[in-house]
Amino acid sequence: MALVVGGLLAAFETLVNWGQWQWWPWWLVDYVGAALLIGGGVLTLNNHSAGDRLLCAGWAFNIGMAWMSMAGNIEDGTDPARAGRVAGFYVALIGLHMAVASLCLWLAISSRRKA
Numbered sequence: 001m002a003l004v005v006g007g008l009l010a011a012f013e014t015l016v017n018w019g020q021w022q023w024w025p026w027w028l029v030d031y032v033g034a035a036l037l038i039g040g041g042v043l044t045l046n047n048h049s050a051g052d053r054l055l056c057a058g059w060a061f062n063i064g065m066a067w068m069s070m071a072g073n074i075e076d077g078t079d080p081a082r083a084g085r086v087a088g089f090y091v092a093l094i095g096l097h098m099a100v101a102s103l104c105l106w107l108a109i110s111s112r113r114k115a
Contacts, residue, residue: 001104002041002055010034033062052108059105066098
């Protein structure tokens with residue numbers, strides 16, 4: 001799941017911003033979040049000892065990133081140029097991302113306790 005979400009996050013961020021890049025810290029965090037998930041997923045699949053910790057950090061980072069994005073979009077409203085390019089479901093997509101990340105963090109922590 002981390003590999004899928006990380007890949008989709010990086011691809012979607014590139015698609016949404018292509019040709020209209022925002023201030024660099026606003027899009028860089030999405031790539032950091034994607035890298036944490038992909039790195040944690042790969043390390044976990046390879047049974048590396050740091051994989052589960054990196055995976056938990058990646059999911060937690062994504063929850064915080066999605067929360068800040070959702071709060072900003074609700075307070076300021078979605079960017080009309082961006083909202084049009086993602087069919088007007090931008091806040092819903094952020095909410096879905098936050099829900100998936102929350103579930104996956106819980107699963108990662110639960111599996112870590114069992115180990």
